[in-house]
Amino acid sequence: MENKKTVGFIGGKFLPFHLGHVYAIIAASNQVDELYVVVTSSKNRDREICERDGIKYIPAEVRLSWIGESLNNLENIKLIHIEDDRWENNYDWETGANLIKKAIGKPIDYVFSSEHEYSKLFKKFYPDSKHIVIDDKRNTVRISATEMRKNLYENWDKLPNCVRSYFTKKVAVVGTESCGKTILTKKLAKFYNTNYVEEVGRDYSKKYSNQLTKEMFNHIAMEHFLLQQKRAEQSNKVLFIDSEAITTQYYLDMYCPKEKSKLIEEIVKLQDYDLVLYLEPDVKWVEDGLRFAGEQETRKINNDKLKKMFRDRKVSFIEINGNYDERFNRAKKLVDKLFENKK
Numbered sequence: 001m002e003n004k005k006t007v008g009f010i011g012g013k014f015l016p017f018h019l020g021h022v023y024a025i026i027a028a029s030n031q032v033d034e035l036y037v038v039v040t041s042s043k044n045r046d047r048e049i050c051e052r053d054g055i056k057y058i059p060a061e062v063r064l065s066w067i068g069e070s071l072n073n074l075e076n077i078k079l080i081h082i083e084d085d086r087w088e089n090n091y092d093w094e095t096g097a098n099l100i101k102k103a104i105g106k107p108i109d110y111v112f113s114s115e116h117e118y119s120k121l122f123k124k125f126y127p128d129s130k131h132i133v134i135d136d137k138r139n140t141v142r143i144s145a146t147e148m149r150k151n152l153y154e155n156w157d158k159l160p161n162c163v164r165s166y167f168t169k170k171v172a173v174v175g176t177e178s179c180g181k182t183i184l185t186k187k188l189a190k191f192y193n194t195n196y197v198e199e200v201g202r203d204y205s206k207k208y209s210n211q212l213t214k215e216m217f218n219h220i221a222m223e224h225f226l227l228q229q230k231r232a233e234q235s236n237k238v239l240f241i242d243s244e245a246i247t248t249q250y251y252l253d254m255y256c257p258k259e260k261s262k263l264i265e266e267i268v269k270l271q272d273y274d275l276v277l278y279l280e281p282d283v284k285w286v287e288d289g290l291r292f293a294g295e296q297e298t299r300k301i302n303n304d305k306l307k308k309m310f311r312d313r314k315v316s317f318i319e320i321n322g323n324y325d326e327r328f329n330r331a332k333k334l335v336d337k338l339f340e341n342k343k
Contacts, residue, residue, distance in 0.1 A: 005033035005034055006031075006032040006033045006034070006109045006110065007032060007033070007034045007035075007036070007104065007106055007107065007108050007109050008028055008031065008032040008034070008035050008036070008108065008109060008110035008111065008112055008132075009035065009036040009037070009038050009080075009100065009104060009108060009110075009111060009112070010024060010025060010028045010035065010036075010037055010038070010111075010112040010113065010134075011037070011038035011039070011100070011113075012038075012039070012040070012145075013039070013040055013041065013046065013049075013063075013145070014039055014063045014066070014067065014145070015046060015049055015050065015058055015063070015145055016055070016058055016063070016066075016145065016148060016149070016152075016159070016163055016166075016167075017063055017066045017070070017160065017163055018141070018143060018145065018148050018155075018158050018159055018160070018163070019141045019143075019158045019159070019160060020114075020135075020138060020140070020141035020143050020145075020158065021067075021145075022070055022071070022141075022160065023134075023135065023140050023141055024114055024134045024135060025037055025067075025071060025077065026071075026074070027112075027134045027135070028110075028112040028132070028134060029074060029076055029077050031110065031112075031132065032076070032109065032110055033076060034076055034078065035076055035077050035078070035112075036078050036079075036080050036104050037067060037071075037077060037078070037079050037080070038080045038081075038082060038100055038103070039060060039063055039064055039067065039079065039080070039081045040082050040083075040084050040096070041060035041063070041081065041082075041083055041084070042083065042084050042085045043059075043060075043085060044085070045085075046058070046060075049149070050149070053146070053149035053150050054149070054150070055149050055152055055167070056167070058166070060083070062166065064079060064081055065162070066160065066162050066163050066166075067079060069160075069162045070160045070162060080100075080103045080104070082099050082100065082103060084096060084099075093121055093124075093125050094125055096125075097125035097126060107128065108128070108129045109128075109129060109130065110129060110130050110131075110132055111126050111129045111130070111131050111132070112132050112133075112134055113133060113134070114134055114135055114136050114138070115133065115136060116133055116136055118131065119131050119133075141158060143155055143158045152167060153167075153237055153339060156237055161233045161234065162233060164232075164235070164237075165229070165232035165233040165235075167237075168232040168235045168237060168238060168239050169237060169238040169239070169274045169275070169335075169338050169339070170228065170232070170238075170239050170241060170272070170273045170275075171188070171238060171239070171240050171241065171273065171274060171275045171276075171277065171335060171338075172241045172243070172244045172271075172273045172275070172276045172277070173185045173188075173240060173241065173242055173243070173277045173279065173331075174243055174244060174246070174247050174276060174277065174278055174279070174306075174310075174317065175247075175278055175279035175280070175281065175303075175306070176250075176281050176299065176302045176303050176306055177281075177299075177302070178281065178283070179279040179280065179281045179282075179283060180279055180283050181199070181242050181243060181279055182198075182199060182202075182242050183324070184277075184279065184324075184328065184331060185198075185240045185241070185242040187328055188240045188328070188331060188332070188335065189240045191332065192236065192237070192240075192335070193236050194235045194236035194238055194239060194240070195231045195234055195235045195236075195239055195240075196231075196239065196240040196241070196242065197224065197227050197231050197240070197241045197242060198242055199224075199242040199243045200220050200223045200224040201217075201220045201224070201247075201248060201251055204216055204219075204220055212255050212256075213256075214252065214256050214259050214261070217248055217249075217251065217252040217255075217256075217261055217264065218261055218263045218264065220248055221245045221248045221249075221261070221263065221264045221267045222267065224241075224243070224244070224245070225245065225267050225270065225271070228241055237339070238335060238338070241273070244268075244271055244273070244276075245265075245267040245268045245271055246268055246306075246309050246313060246315065247306065248264055249261060249264045249265070249268070249309065250305070250306050250309055252264065254302075268313055268315075271315075274338055275318070275334060275335065275338060276310075276315060276316065276317040276318065277317070277318060277320050277331055278307070278310070278317040278318065278319050278320065279320050279321075279327065280303065280319055280320065280321035281299045281300075281302075281303050282321050282322070283323070283324070318334060
């Protein structure tokens with residue numbers, strides 16, 4: 001006769017998911033044949049908790065994706081999502097237990113948590129299950145979700161990479177030709193010991209000797225956008241981006257007059273930057289073999305045009321001018337401000 005598989009579950013809001021959760025889930029999975037990770041969510045309650053503690057709201061599907069990615073090749077772990085909007089103020093343990101039992105659909109041998117105080121509740125609502133407490137003193141990963149929310153950036157090392165990307169501040173550096181975007185982006189990334197996203201359009205200009213087609217600008221915008229998502233996972237709290245999709249649309253018109261890409265406009269809508277630094281073209285024009293709008297009057301006209309494109313799309317930006325030293329110090333103050341009074 002085949003031995004019955006042992007079943008357990010561990011639940012939580014995972015606001016946010018951190019390495020303490022990873023440890024607890026792994027420890028629980030080591031003790032059963034099947035472990036169910038139950039993510040409970042309530043849109044209003046969870047939004048209120050996040051706003052109260054100063055972090056941006058984390059939808060349930062985002063939390064599920066984090067746990068799924070972090071534990072994706074541990075075959076005895078399964079994910080379950082249960083919405084509990086019906087009892088936001090006072091959690092209804094009996095109803096919650098019934099939903100969990102129904103979702104798992106088989107006898108539950110073990111219930112795991114990190115709190116001894118839940119023992120009476122688990123005994124009452126899961127009478128046939130044994131409650132096992134894992135690392136209640138947080139000795140393995142010294143953090144709780146509450147502490148994490150209140151001091152997110154101070155505890156950055158306790159977040160999985162996939163979670164870090166969600167909270168990484170994104171700073172776009174924009175402007176017209178030869179205004180110092182690339183050099184400022186690189187300097188900021190070096191100073192903050194983090195990554196940056198290069199201007200993909202420039203790579204295309206070099207590759208095709210400046211002979212770009214309309215279709216290429218769609219590729220540029222898509223590659224650049226996806227690269228931002230990838231680099232954010234390995235960044236140190238902030239990611240710097242050289243140019244973005246509105247700038248790509250601007251260059252499309254420069255290379256292919258009166259052309260406009262619907263795809264690029266959709267990417268513009270998806271962009272979400274914490275700060276946009278707009279560099280004025282008041283530094284010396286540098287000829288590099290790819291640029292072709294260096295006359296001062298032309299630079300002014302193009303600068304006004306690009307600014308209007310940002311304003312028409314209701315994208316806020318902060319203007320930066322002066323010499324290279326003034327630009328760097330001004331940008332640094334603005335970036336530092338992103339983390340002031342932030343939890």
